[in-house]
Amino acid sequence: MRPDPLAHLAAELDSLKAAGLFRTLRVLDGEQRARASFDHRSVVNLSSNNYLGLTTHPALRARAERAVRELGVGSGSVRTIGGTMALHMELEARLAAFKKTEAAVVFQSGFAANAGTVAALLSKGDAIVSDELNHASIIDGARLSRADISVFPHKDASAARRLLEGLDRSRRALVITDGVFSMDGDLGALPELASLAEEFGAIMMVDDAHASGVFGANGRGTVDHFGLHGRVDVQVGTLSKAVGALGGYAAGSRALIEFLCHRARPFLFSTSHPPAVTAACIAAIDVLEEEPQIIDRLWANARFFKAGLQALGFDTGASESPITPVIVGDGALAMTLSDRLFARGVFAQGIGFPTVPRGRARVRTIVTAEHTREDLQFALDVFKAVGTGLGII
Numbered sequence: 323m324r325p326d327p328l329a330h331l332a333a334e335l336d337s338l339k340a341a342g343l344f345r346t347l348r349v350l351d352g353e354q355r356a357r358a359s360f361d362h363r364s365v366v367n368l369s370s371n372n373y374l375g376l377t378t379h380p381a382l383r384a385r386a387e388r389a390v391r392e393l394g395v396g397s398g399s400v401r402t403i404g405g406t407m408a409l410h411m412e413l414e415a416r417l418a419a420f421k422k423t424e425a426a427v428v429f430q431s432g433f434a435a436n437a438g439t440v441a442a443l444l445s446k447g448d449a450i451v452s453d454e455l456n457h458a459s460i461i462d463g464a465r466l467s468r469a470d471i472s473v474f475p476h477k478d479a480s481a482a483r484r485l486l487e488g489l490d491r492s493r494r495a496l497v498i499t500d501g502v503f504s505m506d507g508d509l510g511a512l513p514e515l516a517s518l519a520e521e522f523g524a525i526m527m528v529d530d531a532h533a534s535g536v537f538g539a540n541g542r543g544t545v546d547h548f549g550l551h552g553r554v555d556v557q558v559g560t561l562s563k564a565v566g567a568l569g570g571y572a573a574g575s576r577a578l579i580e581f582l583c584h585r586a587r588p589f590l591f592s593t594s595h596p597p598a599v600t601a602a603c604i605a606a607i608d609v610l611e612e613e614p615q616i617i618d619r620l621w622a623n624a625r626f627f628k629a630g631l632q633a634l635g636f637d638t639g640a641s642e643s644p645i646t647p648v649i650v651g652d653g654a655l656a657m658t659l660s661d662r663l664f665a666r667g668v669f670a671q672g673i674g675f676p677t678v679p680r681g682r683a684r685v686r687t688i689v690t691a692e693h694t695r696e697d698l699q700f701a702l703d704v705f706k707a708v709g710t711g712l713g714i715i
């Protein structure tokens with residue numbers, strides 16, 4: 323018999339198991355709700371990006387169902403051949419208006435939007451100046467672009483300035499940051515970086531995956547939150563988190579969007595969104611515009627829960643958003659904390675290296691607009707009992 327060329331993978335998995343870092347996937351038994359059933363256990367769900375509860379919103383369901391009935395389940399082609407439907411054009415027009423930009427283009431995911439956009443905008447000889455905690459999709463796009471990548475310490479605008487000063491001014495440069503950092507819940511240094519980009523003639527780009535639907539008026543994102551309209555050249559967002567469906571988009575000038583439609587590889591080489599997803603996203607924008615009180619509920623819950631964790635004595639880092647990490651340091655301890663919380667009815671995922679730096683392992687919590695005060699108080703009580711039992715507080 324031929325020797326197994328993948329035999330080394332078993333050894334790698336064994337070392338993960340030995341380190342207590344091997345994870346099995348939790349399986350959601352029904353709807354993605356604030357109280358949900360995972361692995362046949364009813365839990366307060368603090369592990370969903372469904373910030374506004376839109377995954378099950380009646381308006382989104384109705385629009386998606388109608389799209390399936392009228393248009394089928396697939397789009398049949400990439401956008402540039404036969405896969406551009408009227409719904410795609412409608413969604414892009416709605417997104418551009420929502421983001422107050424000239425144009426927008428939709429991708430299959432936020433990952434594809436980031437990676438495709440960064441890789442299309444830069445090429446060999448160009449420079450990318452990137453926050454060290456930027457999302458993996460930005461890092462992959464940067465690598466695919468073959469531009470030189472310079473990383474500055476998290477949110478350190480003076481370090482970003484020194485990197486820009488060291489660049490040859492004839493080179494094209496991109497300054498890029500997450501709007502909200504997904505593992506820490508803090509905000510990127512947008513105002514400072516936008517000023518630097520202007521001073522050095524660089525392109526300014528923000529990834530607003532966790533800010534879309536959460537920050538700014540009606541959830542327009544961090545550019546709106548910081549009052550930076552017109553000063554951020556490329557805004558990427560996701561349709562998969564607060565918007566409740568799936569997808570990503572880039573928004574900016576008409577020239578930027580037309581260029582991406584010719585050069586962004588996920589747009590050219592991967593089939594477009596199915597009608598139901600596109601229709602649900604359009605309905606979600608209606609909800610953001612018409613029911614902003616849902617976003618107010620999200621923030622009231624976020625403030626309550628964050629204050630509760632801090633009062634218990636947990637290290638919640640520098641969070642400024644509905645994402646609140648409970649930082650414990652050791653990777654195995656984070657996984658034990660997560661498992662014990664789950665056994666007592668609270669689902670908050672443990673996250674270790676390489677998703678966060680070594681020694682910064684954590685359990686990450688995300689509250690949504692759908693959580694009741696009873697849900698959140700229950701979760702705080704469980705955190706208190708388990709955290710005390712493990713000697714974390």
Ligand SMILES: *Cc1c(COP(=O)(O)O)cnc(C)c1O
Nearest residue numbers: 431432433457504531560562569
């Ligand atoms: C989730 C996330 C993405 C990817 O978005 P998807 O729509 O899930 O592909 C990109 N950037 C950040 C910061 C994220 O948190």
